[in-house]
Amino acid sequence: MNLNQTTLLAGGVLAMGLTGAAAAQAEPIRNVVIAHGALADGSGWRKVHDLLTAKGFAVTVVQPPMTSLEEDVRATRRILDMQDGPAILVGHSYGGMIVTEAGRADNVAGIVYVAAFQPDEGETLLDLAGRIPAATTGITSTTDGFLYLDPEVFAADFAADLPKEEAEFMARSQVFPAAAAFETPVGEPAWRAKPSWALIATEDRAINPDLMRTMAERAGSTIVEVTASHAVFASQPEAVASVIENAALALADQAVVQ
Known part of the structure; x- marks a missing residue:
């Protein structure tokens, strides 16, 4: 074998190796962990779960206790540890x-915010909500320090684009978060080090859409706007699943480039 043949053979082997490595890196992320918000529990994510599962994703929905931000983060990390x-x-x-x-956990590759608060270090939910107030005025407190949305306005302010019966059931089965959780500041935000996406529900009355845009732009998130209520996960599960799937594909593409 002459020098040219040896060089060509070595180059071919190297190319095959690189192609194989790229193919391995290009595999989209298949694990999806969802942390629901206050007032509605994880069962409302069933349609998103089913859509993603049908495409080969392994989806787990966390059921945070809503007793404190610390406990809710711990519950989420418990599920992340199982991936x-x-x-x-x-x-x-x-x-x-x-x-x-x-999201600071080592195995979190990217974060998707769905009609969500997206805080920076030291900020609380109450801090953010007060900057650009939401349309709803129905949030009230129990005598022992838990919050809920008045069932009389729940449908209009949380789930206006869901069938009446479904919205009324959500109002009567809502999860009460501890008020203290809304007053707890976050630490170093995971979005500083990891890619993020933000789905903004343009008809949201629970979080002001302008506040969501401001937070997402500050974080450098990829923004997708959907005409929907705060309950977009239930009213437009296809749109939510699409954002998550596109995030998985984008992260795979980034891995190939790197």
């Missing part, structure tokens, strides 16, 4: 506070 590889972490509403903290 068999990198994961996309998804947060809705107050869940955005949770994933901003929990």
Whole structure:
């Protein structure tokens, strides 16, 4: 074998190796962990779960206790620890506070905020909500320090684009978060070090859409706007699933480039 043949053979082997490495890196992330927000529990994510599962994703929905931000982050990290590889972490509403903290876990590859708060270090949910107030005025407190949305306005302010019966059931089965969780500042935000996406529900009355845009732009998130209520995960599951799937594909592409 002459020198030219040896060089060509070596080059071919190297190219095959690089192609194989690129193919391995190009595999999209298959683990999706979802942290629901306050007021509605994880069962409302069933349609998103089913859509993603049908496409080969392994989806797990966290059920945070809503007793404190610390406990809610711990519950999310517990699920992240169970994943068999990198994961996309998804947060809705107050869940955005949770994933901003929990997203610092080593196996979180990217974060998707769905109609969610997207805090910076030292900020609380109350800080953010007060800057550009939401349309709803129906949030009230129990005598022992838990919050809920008045069932009389729940449909209009949380789930206006859902069938009446479904919105009314959500109002009567809502999860009460501890008020203290809304007053707890977050640490170093995971979005500083990891790619993020933000789905903004343009008809949201629970979080002001302008506030969501401001937070997402500050974080450098990829922004997708959807005409929907705060309950976009239930009213437009296809749109939510699409953002998560596109995040997985984008992260795979970034891995190839790197």
